[in-house]
Amino acid sequence: MGFGKGCHLHLIDGSAFIFRAYHALPPLTRKSDGLPIGAVAGFCNMLFKYVEGWNGNDAPTHAAVIFDYSSKTFRNEIYPEYKANRPELPEDLRPQFPLTREATRAFNIACIEREDYEADDIIATLAREAREAGGRVTIISSDKDLMQLVGNGVEMLDAMKNRRIGVDEVVEKFGVKPDKVVDVQALAGDSVDNIPGAPGIGVKTAALLIQEYGDVENLLAHAEEIKQPKRRQTLIDKAEQIRISRKLVELDAHTPMDEKLDDLEVQDPKPEELLTFLAQMEFRTLSKRVAEKLGAEPPVIPEPSAAAPAADAAPLPEQAPIDPEKYERVGDAEALNRWVEVIRERGCVAVDTETTSLDEMVAELVGISLCVEPGQACYIPVGHRAVGGEAADDLFGSDELAEGQMALEEALAILKPVLEDDAILKIGQNMKYDAKIFARHDVAVAPIDDTMLLSYALNAGKHGHGMDVLSERYLDHKPIPIKSLLGSGKAAITFDRVAIGDAVKYAAEDADITLRLWQLFKPQLHRARVTTVYETLERPLVPVLAEMEMNGVLVDRDTLSRMSNAFAQKMAGLEAEIHELAGENFNVGSPKQLGEILFDKMGLEGGKKGKTGAYATGADVLEDLAAEGHALPARVLDWRQLSKLKSTYTDALQEHINPETGRVHTSYVQTGANTGRLASTDPNLQNIPVRTEEGRRIREAFVAPEGKVMLSLDYSQIELRILAHVAGLAEMKQAFRDGLDIHAMTASEMFNVPIEGMDPMVRRQAKAINFGVIYGISGFGLARNLRIPRSEAQGFIDRYFERFPGIKAYMDDTTAFAKEHGYVQTLFGRKIHTPEINSKGPTAGFARRAAINAPIQGAAADVIRRAMIRMPAAIDGLPAKMLLQVHDELLFEVDADAVDPVIARVKEVMEGAAEPAVKLDVPLTVDAGQGANWAEAH
DNA sequence: GACATCACG
DNA sequence: GACGTACGTGATGTCC
Structure with a gap:
């Protein structure tokens, strides 16, 4: 079939597939000879998944995978530094390039590359030809450099996110229509491709300038008119550099090509060729999947002999295949x-x-x-x-x-x-x-x-x-x-x-x-080097958790049921009031409908749409609106609180009461959190409300049976104590030894105010900073938490680092360690891997903060695990049962007449839990509470 | 099943 | 220089 009207061309950015595959998978090697094939494996998986997705109206009639021929192109003639800062190709990736071409052909898809040109130029050229022939084009890529091609029947598709990129999405990204994208890119430059652009001008500014002046040439011609002196000077001084940048980013839609559109018609893969290739690569799982799809026999792939073990795996005895x-x-x-x-x-x-x-x-x-x-x-x-x-x-x-x-x-x-x-x-x-x-x-x-x-x-x-x-x-x-x-x-x-x-x-x-x-x-x-972790923190915890789960906790159904009814009544009242205020009935539980009522219908200020295009209606947003005196958001906040308490707690917990034991038995997931913390599921008993009065009353339903008492013991400030120890914060360590109020002491150090008669507001700020540090503080985060200007928050942080220099050193050292080793470690040797620490973009920020937090949160988790593991022996003979763990708290059920000895024993175990493995420079202290129910005990 | 929201440490 | 940001979890309801 010739290419023409009604046809649909798919152009796949092959290099993007390869790099994504390479970074997404561990360094796999072919079992028989150790050839690196991780990227090829990922590439084939992606290609297969993508081809499987062809269906219905949107299926392509024509398709091709486009590759870069080499890293040298005509752009290096224009500007030798182009892409010069790209890191060297990984050693094990280069030999996989030819295999990805073979893979493409094995899937019976056309495979195109051309010396001197980038894949992007070929894509531009084929897209232009297809458009001129009256067909449609979809470019499978999320590369922003291709966005200039969008429009007039050309669309992009981010295959990983399954997100279509059309003109609107391009405008969202660059602030201008696709035909002006090159002008914006020319100004903004690109550090990844080493395109200089205009220093000091980013995408936002560039978009404004292009919106006003139309294109780069016209802007440069009117550079004298720019008001901001610095920006004006840049445009005048760097005019030539900007022109070169534009040449670099503009794709060549007239790449000389041997391939014709007609040659790219989609054809079914030939089962034999494809399966032969996959068998050569020794992709067992994929071969089977593909064979199934094609209705063919899966190829037999011999297991390698023990003589040639995979490079990265332990040598294993010869194994029969799983059959x-x-x-x-x-x-x-x-x-x-x-x-x-x-x-x-x-x-x-x-x-x-x-x-x-x-x-x-x-x-x-x-x-x-x-x-x-x-x-x-x-x-x-x-x-x-x-x-x-x-x-x-x-x-x-x-x-x-x-x-x-x-x-x-x-x-x-x-x-x-x-x-x-x-x-x-x-x-x-x-x-x-x-x-x-x-x-x-x-x-x-x-x-x-x-x-x-x-x-x-x-x-x-x-x-x-x-x-x-x-x-x-x-x-x-x-x-x-x-x-x-x-x-x-x-x-x-x-x-x-x-x-x-x-x-x-x-x-x-x-x-x-x-x-x-x-x-x-x-x-x-x-x-x-994790034998100790496994043997002292993981394996011995299993029977302890099993026993706690089987113990269960007694929950009073009537209390919950009464609360559910009370909540339901209050909610009904609030709902009527909300509908009245809104002037119409709508589902209060739908953030989407609520957003439309608040910001479209009522026209309130501050409506911000998230990435899905819906208004944000989180508690922080509603609180701001309520503070301005709006009644509706205030009522919705109340309604939401009740709705949460009812559906997640008072209703759901009743369902979890075991009919035989009359108690609630959670399950702890020992591997649930990367840091070493436990997770609790079905039901989660680690997030029972406590922060609001109304919520805390739910804990009244967690009761001790007749003649017994609930006992709660929790570590005081354990994470801050561990931070003081690992970061070597002398003042903070001393404060803990002296039993001071740590947040007040922090405030006193930072703001030079006496602890006596301190403004509670000042202490609150210091507390937020102390927590922020544990989380890998940022000015933005602290500002949002305290609702203060960002500059002020940054000032606090700077002061904090100055007063406690160990903090900054700890953060930097931990980040550096993670970057070098790919993991961080707790005091007790637990390793938490940080595979994304060296990635680019916002991901790196997340990974860095997680890396800073993990040793602290993880060490605290290790401490309480050690206490729990010793607990059965410690309370053996006492009439006490350990029921729950909530990260820094342990809950027990004890005979009423044995409370004091149990508290003494448990406290001793918890406070001494770090030893003898680690001798902390700060004491660990434990507070105890008791009562007929969890609300009283906590 | 993704997303938004909110409960806890 | 711009970008997006507090760490770690689980359960629920809406919406596609």
Whole structure:
């Protein structure tokens, strides 16, 4: 088909794909020979995903991937410094370039590059030709240098964000229409491409100038008229430099080309060619996916021999590929005993349980899988339901147990001695879950190792630690998705309804993967110097958390229910009032509708739209409006507070009361936060309200049973104390030793005012600064928090750094350490990786502040973990149970007559938790509270 | 499922 | 020189 009217040309910016792929993936190498192929892998994945997305009206009729031929182009003739500040290509990326061309051809997409020209010039040329032929063009790229081409049927598409870039988006970015973009770029310059532009003029200013004068030439001709003296002089002095800049940024839409549009017609990939290429690259997962899509046989990719281990991985014994067809179904005692024999020989086994629920407190055990060496795994079904006969037309199966299973009691009787044997290591992925299931059947699993925690100790900050992620990343294998067995949404079934044959494959595979991950990770602990972290902060915490979760906390349903009703009444009143004030009915819970009412209909000032184009209606915005005397936003704030309390707390918590225990059992995620903090889910009991009076009353529903007392002990200012220690802040350390009010002391140092009779406002500001430091302070952030001008906030910070010079040094040292090593460390050796610390743009700011915060937040998290791990032994024999952890607080339930000894014991453990590993220069102090409920105890 | 909002330390 | 910024979480409701 010739290219013409009705045709749609896709032009893909190949270099952008390559760099994105390179930076998004770890340095993968081809298993058989160590060839770097990370970027190629990412490139192929992106290309495949992109081609898969072709459908409907927007599918291209023609397409091509455009590459840069080399880094030298005609622009270097004009200006030798062009792109001269680009960092050297990474060593392992260069050899991958030719492979990306091959990959493109393998996908049967045209592949274009031209000596002396940039990919952008070729794109400009093809776009022009396509437009002139009457067709449409989509450029797959987010490069701002291509934005000058937008308009007249040419659009860009940011494939990663799936965001279309049309004329409006270009105007948003450059302040001018696409045809004036080069003029703005010529003035603003570009540090990335080393385009000089006009010094002192950025995009904003450039857009204003071009809006007024039309283009660069006219502006330069009228430079004398510019009012601002500095700007005028720049335009006069740098006229030639600006003209050159314009030449550099303007794309050449008349690049000489051999390729014709007609040659670029979209064609289906040839399965054989594509799969052959993917097999050569040894992309196992992608090959399978592509083969499936094309309806072809996946290629056989031989596993490499142990003689040629991948460069970055530990040498592993030769391994059988993961093959779910080879797992054994264990149906009787004889078979199970054979497995037990092997386990006893080996001394370790990977274990996984299948159940009917993610909530361990209600889940029923359905089956157990075991793996003794890679590829050798089995599944012991014990609770699968019989599937109804087809003739019975029974969609739900029956309640009868399926045939050919061992009785649960029989299986457990055989396994219990193994699971409890000190000499046999039980390996699991998220073992806390399985241990709790077994605990409900009176089996105390120990000792254990946990691949999720191994990954967390080794790789916190790099990626998640779920099995799917780990398997794909480290074993290059995509596990059978649970959804393929259970379905999803409303139609989802529970695992006991899964056919046993399918369950064997899925469950045994999980155990197989777990064992392989363990073999990979365990030896790495030592090399990465995190053995101590794993052995003292991760592994021993598992049984402690399991016990706390099983304890649960008593929650009084009636209290919650009464509060829900009261909230509902108040909300109804507020809602009526709000509708009255608005003059119409609308959904108060919809920020979108609220924004339109406030800023469009009522015309209030201060409406700011976020990136999605909706008005911001956050609490800060509404508070400002309320302060100006507007009634509606004030009512909405009240309504929102009640709505939050009702839906998230008083309503939802009732749902979480376990019918058997009458208590609420949260789950702690040990690997949830990169810093070492725990996360609490289902429900989250770490964010129960406390800051407002109305919210705090929800804590009255967390009660101690008859004859017992709630006890709350929390560290005082633990993060600031750790900061004082690690940053060596002499004054602050002394203040803590003297037991002073630390925020008042800070204020006194900074503003030279006495602590006695201090203005509370001054203390509040000092407090905000103290917190700000922990968060990686910025003038902007502090200004917003204190609602003061930015310059004033910056002044505070400067003064603070002057008074406490250790702070600045700590921040700089920590940033430098992160940049050099790619991680930061807590006092206790926990490593938190900071993969984005060396990136460009706003991301770097985030990464830097996170890097500054992590050692402080992380060390505090380590301290309370150490306390928790020692707690069971410390309160052994006392009538006390540890129930909850809220980052710096521990909550206990204690017999009323034993409160004092428990407080004494717990306090001692918490205050001494850093030792003996670390001797802090400041004391850790703990405050205790007690009462009939959490509100009183806190 | 993304986004906005808001609860906690 | 401009840009966008406090750190770490989880749950809920709206909207597409």
